[in-house]
Amino acid sequence: MNDPKVTRRQVLALGGLTLGVGAITVAGLGGTAWADSAAAEVELVPVGASPVVVLPGAGVQPAAFPRQLAVQVQHAGADLPAGTEVAVTYDPRLYSPLPAAVATVGDRRLRTTSAITTDARTTLVTCTVTLTETVAAGGDPVVVVGTAYPVLYPRDLVIGPADATAAVGRENVKPSGRRSLQPRRPSTFGGAATPWGLEVSGVWSRYEWANGKRWYYYPAQVTLQSVGPGPVPEAVSFSIALDPQVVRDVRVTTARLNHKAHDAGVRLLSHTLTASLFETRWSTRVKLKSGDRLDLGLEVRTRRPTSDLRTIKHPLVGLIGMGNHITQRRTGRNSMSRTDSVGE
Structure with a gap:
């Protein structure tokens, strides 16, 4: 859904996020909605600025997690049809969702709807963003659904943090081929260690x-x-x-x-x-x-x-x-x- 509280300055900032180095190819997007682009590959490119540190516990190496729950959808040579869905799943102990997910191409905000669901078994949260307009070839939208927040003591030791992941698919069809959004772990994070405070x-x-x-x-x-x-x-x-x-x-x-x-x-x-x-x-x-x-x-x-x-x-x-x-x-x-x- 569109949020009038998101300003042009914020849209410009979101559209200018630094892209990570890993590209994820998602194939098999056939069906009526994809008829004009069946031969095209859609790639999910994680958006990575400086990763945040997550301390999983004593004697465990500090983990690296994306600072923002964001991914770019690259679709060279073909349009992204209206109804395209991008689903981002994350650990709610680490991330706070935006009031409404945002998708941008350059400095323009796209028309979208979004919905948040929680898996009762895993407790993981999924934000599914649906594009309600066609995105022409050459415009690769960046989808942002949330951001890491500072988890304070005594909850700052997050045992077994779950990777953030993303998938892309068609409207009303559950996205498949979920891929990790985790950044490379900087060497400066060191090895196994015991947190202190x-x-x-x-x-x-x-x-x-x-x-x-x-x-x-x-x-x-x-x-x-x-x-x-x-x-x-x-x-x-x-x-x-x-x-x-x-x-x-x-x-x-x-x-x-x-x-x-x-x-x-x-x-x-x-x-x-x-x-x-x-x-x-x-x-x-x-x-x-x-x-x-x-x-x-x-x-x-x-x-x-x-x-x-x-x-x-x-x-x-x-x-x-x-x-x-x-x-x-x-x-x-x-x-x-x-x-x-x-x-x-």
């Missing part, structure tokens, strides 16, 4: 002035929790960004590992001070194992603003320098902040 949380303090009518939140404790199942490969480092109009200094005064006093080797890496930002960056010697918790107590020295704060740099604590690890889990909690300070 970190969550940042903490305790906030509130500094008040103007008889309690103005206030600012700052961190009093930073907590770093390893969610496993593997150990964190790098020593934990983090930054604290605050408003210099309210905060004059920050120090890490205590460290506790799994609720016991610990020499964490906390070291100040850098100190940045401008009119609108006071940022400190810190490192530790601690590589957290699965389930470990590191609590760092802070001493924050404040200053009383002399007037209302027209702008506020809200507090932000976040991980830094943890590397770009393929096996890092998506906890959705790599930082913490508050936006409810009141300065005027």
Whole structure:
């Protein structure tokens, strides 16, 4: 079906997707609807930009999946008749369907209808897109039905992810010859590995002035929790960004590992001070194992603003320098902040 919310800019973007290198030939498309193109081959070419990482579990190599559920239908030398169907099947744990599937030729959106069904046995979802207009030879439509979404902890380890596949056929005839849309697995994804993850949380303090009518939140404790199942490969480092109009200094005064006093080797890496930002960056010697918790107590020295704060740099604590690890889990909690300070 056509979706009026899909803009021309989106159509242009969808029409300009980068094609993958694998071409899939689908033969045997005979019948009345294909009478004028019975001799022509129809090829499904996977659309591949940068693949996304899927972590199937501990001791398994990270898998590569297409970022978008998209395929180009190439039909050299013959028209694609109205009624042509493209069926894309995918794992709903990894992909979210578009409000309506989109088919484009160049920057033009084709007239289509689409329907989504779920296999009760496999739980896999199939989006079937039907072209309701003829596509002339030389115009190879790109069909897009969905996109990968970031699966957050604890659902980010997807055991046994199913390949995305596509098939093409005639209207009211079940498409056959389903082929994989999986991209080549980049060598940078590495071999078998154990995923790991970190969550940042903490305790906030509130500094008040103007008889309690103005206030600012700052961190009093930073907590770093390893969610496993593997150990964190790098020593934990983090930054604290605050408003210099309210905060004059920050120090890490205590460290506790799994609720016991610990020499964490906390070291100040850098100190940045401008009119609108006071940022400190810190490192530790601690590589957290699965389930470990590191609590760092802070001493924050404040200053009383002399007037209302027209702008506020809200507090932000976040991980830094943890590397770009393929096996890092998506906890959705790599930082913490508050936006409810009141300065005027």
